[in-house]
Amino acid sequence: MDSTFVRVRRAPILESLAGALILAVGMGFGRFSFTGMYPIMVKEAVMTVSVGSLAASANYAGYLLGALAMSWVGERHSARLSKIAIAGTVVCLAALAFHPSVSMLVATRFVAGVMSAVSLVAASVWLLHVMGHHHGAPILYAGVGAGIAISAEFVVFGQAGGLGSSTLWLLLAAASAALCALAWPKIAPPSAPYEAPAHHAQHARRPGSTIAPWLLVAMYGLAGFGYIVTATYLPLLIKTALPQVNAVQVWAAFGLAAVPSCFAWHALHERLGSRAAIVANLVLQAIGVVLPALAHTPLAFFGSAVLVGGTFVGTVTIIMPAAKHVAHAVRFNLMATLTAAYGLGQIVGPLLSDRLVAHTHSFDQPLVAAGIALVAAVSLCAVRRSA
Template identity: 70%
Template sequence: MDSTFARAGRPPILESLAGAAILAVGMGFGRFAFTGMYPLMVKEAVMSVSTGSLAASANYAGYLVGALAMSGVNERHAARLSRGALVGTVASLAVLAIHPTVTLLIGTRFLAGLVSAVSLVAASVWLLQTMNHQHGAPILYAGVGVGIAASGQLIAIGEAAHVGSPALWLLLAAAAFVLSALAWPITLHTAPLPDEQTQRTSPSHRSVRPNIGPWTLVVIYGFAGLGYIVTATYLPLLIKTTASHLSAPYVWACFGLAAVPSCFLWHELHQRCGSRLSLAVNLLVQAIGVVLPVFSHAPSAFLGSAVLVGGTFVGTVTIIMPAAKRVAHVVHFNLMAALTAAYGVGQIVGPLLSDRLVERTHSFDQPLAAAGAALVAAALVCVVRRSA
């Protein structure tokens, strides 16, 4: 019998599910629901496209600040910070129901970005380091896709029923609250698996080789953040403007649905092939998904983009974070927080570059091509760089 079960009185999968719920709330709802709501709020004149871009940029800036703030946090505080992120996310969703001013909207999205970074780092540290439960990584990161799919489905249903954005934000806040309530008690009472047993039984210690050095991981993850963010920010808006007969919320829900099983696929590939090859394949497939709408505006291209990018971007996290756990001892800072910060920098650069290119070309083709190039560059770093 697993010692976690023996000492905590429950199977260890509950810890993984609790972590998944934390990421579903903090990332899926708090971070990415805005992408699905963006076209609806513009349509209702709650905000303009430019205001939405400012709010998105504020969210990415908050994400970066949150990641940097987590860099010096001790792992024993991870569970408490995870619970704090749940509270902050539910509050940030509820505030958007009150027709906020531009200032309040931007400030709220900054807060949502900050707590989403806290949720990602804290939940990862709690499950992978505090609990020593590395084999729970695919369930943990599948939570992001579950949150995106669930929030996207709620938005699609609400839009079909002609529910306004204020009521939809309240509905999203209520759903996030329910998920938070399910995760909360599990983070209060936990018993970690001993290090020596984890090293004997965890597949990651037996089969994953060779390690990628910490700074190489940071470079790769920064490029990955830049590469996925154009699709993750603008896909529903792009569909609304170029393929209006498609349901943007449903396509966005497919983005999230694709992420859920992908975590298990990429985790298995990671175990079998090692970090370098699995990451390179992941990033190249993601690049194909990003650039598909450059070559075609057919419904199949948008759906293919959603499935391929949705099915890889969380997979990148599923590979990177356990890989970081194995080499974290060689640096004197929180490597998971540093990785999240690098990802945040990429996410800030991506939209800024996109705005410049769209202003010049009046098309998303160049931003998507640039994002795809960033992912190809990250894949090349995977196979060229040695441990560093």
């Protein structure tokens, strides 16, 4: 039998699902469950809004550091690092159940940020490079939205059962540990690399479709700045403006919208190419970001959750495979550099938001600034075309 046929006959679907579980734990639970828990912990006086913002900033800083560290790590370590990242995430979630001091809270969220970045880069490198499964991207990145939605629903049901924040964190840790157990057996180097049929990469060869590496980095950094205000403060904004609305349920809609969007954006990427797909993605995301600044209504907040949730992981689904096609043009780890740029944007976003809110006592200006950053990222598509 032809050895080439043996190599291409089975796409690693189970491995793709394992990758999705890595991101569900490392990103959905480890990074974004704090967003849903934020207003609950403030209400219980476990922490103040300012301490929560400090913890969020520490998480973003950890994310940046983790991404930078991953730029020095070879592909052969990606499977092992994926396991370390999700195990570390479970520990960080459990640690928050014991009402840590401010310094311990900040340190825990910092470590959780490192674990999130490691999980994203390691899982991406493992599935897209080591396993060679480019078409696993939508399944992989759908894990982020699934993790957000699942963790949010655990919080909602826990609250309905009268559980406090301490017990909720233990519940989240237990749920993430269960997901780790499901993923663990499949996280390993391949016995033989999967090689997609040639026509699967046609979008990368379409004239003018690919984007130069440094343009990808700049666009991705602006995208990190653009979505983070919504992703950090949406439940808190809803709780403040519309106390009658269940903010965590709206946050769950944010995650649910992300799951199918990965497949939609991947299909659009395949059909139109990287450049057109990322323009459409970031324009819709910008509209979603600024909606709550235009109207403080339930529909505006829900629309923001669906539009931003339905595009921010789509950005990753487009950018990471696009980076794979131009990674040969640079000598550094492009995926890790992209993740670091995204992390830097996420640090700048809340810092600028704090300054603007201090002057205006409103999140309208931070949301508008985030929308402008996304439009700026779109404009980079017209700067120049890669060869």
